[in-house]
Amino acid sequence: MKDAIVVSNLHVSYYGKEVLHDIGFTITEGKSVGVIGPNGAGKSTLLKVLLNLIPKDKGEITILGSTLKEVRKRIAYVPQRSTIDWDFPITVKDTVLIGTYPTVGLLKRPGRKERELAMKCLEKVDMTEFQNRQIGELSGGQQQRVFLARALAQQADLFLLDEPFVGIDATSEEMIVKILKELRDEGKTIIVVHHDLNKAEKYFDELLLLNKELIAKGSVEEVFTPKMISKAYGGQLSFLDGVMDK
């Protein structure tokens, strides 16, 4: 098995305040990995630094066996829902079509092939009937499905999703989990930020437990132990009791 992501000795800070300290891990291709940790643990920061959206202080990152520059177009990123301008004048269909932009290339427009691909991805998330809606006129779950469709249209090998399950309905969540599992079975690598421990063990092959430092990384059985979890979540133990009893 090849490695999808190799990170070593990674340090990241905002305005001199360190938010990721000495992170190192390896993720093999074809795995789905949950990045778990409390609010402010640096989970979103980790995804962003993998994509070089923010600079790192030091450390090595290898993605899909190469530098980011070479493989950028093979990565699909679904940002946290709160970062999107939902009043933007764009329809569902055109939002998904944006997923084809990276491969269409500069100075060219998406043609018939790209439109068909976008429609196919829209169908996959069962949003075809909403194709002409403005994106703000959808429920949270529907919005998340549209952005997953956009990621599918990128036909990437590596998918990075930031908190895709926040504020969405059960049907949408089930559908997204199912599609992510299918992608993994096709050999794609999936990395999902997830701040809530609920269902984490059911959704992912491996977990990466983070709180400024890397607390643990490994299979769900190895990482999802009371000791590790309480180390990451510290004071928030009372709500943990219920989870760990199950």
Place this chain on the structure above:
Amino acid sequence: MQYGFLQKALITSVMVGIISGVIGCFIILRGMALMGDAISHAVLPGVAISFMLGINFFIGAVITGILTAIGIGFINQNSRVKNDSAIGIMFTAAFAAGIILITFMKSSTDLYHILFGNVLAVRPSDMWMTLIVGIFVLLSVYIFYKELLVSSFDPIMAQAYGLPTKMIHYFLMILLTLVTVASLQTVGIILVVAMLITPASTAYLLTDRLSVMIVISATCGSISAVIGLYLSFTYNLASGATIVLVATALFFMAFIFSPKQGLLWRAIRTNKQKSAVS
């Protein structure tokens, strides 16, 4: 014969209405209305210097406009000063420098015309310059439509797949200074920002698609120019101010009557819901 000047004024104003309407869409969608105001003021010293050196004033205007945009970005990234404060500091400084430079020039009517426009004094060379700038701006938006769309809508994804979003930002700033200078004679520096944000905001209330928004915005901009020019000529009013007020009137019509966003239909819909409940 004697209406030749009116024809030139009309062509120039319509072109300005179109290009400010088009660029305005990207300005408001990127939340840069204040930046639009800033850059339009920041061209003043460039225009003054160009006058003194006897060069085309587009050159000086683009230089001071871009320097101001870079200065704003620099302060913003290298201090805790908030973006709107950085904009305020830089553009008032540029504007003040421009006013001092212009007082060195021979007459104060020049300053007045630059600040408030004087559309009936449009010379043929001005008209051609405006047309050339207009074509350049429209072609740029046409060619880079896809990149402008994605970097305005989802700048993080744009950056993630490798688009040079910073360069796109500064390119937009260049287009903005060109539009501003082209608008000098029709509406003047002070009111340019109205032509950027008012027609675009009108269009924003009327559609859910960017391409349609751009067309509506350009249409509103040029209709405002034609009606405004007509009113200003007939009743001897300041041309720039009249054009802007017509654009504002169009905005309020959309604000009230827009099928989806308008006050009127919203009121009717809530009334219906209320009566349905009771």
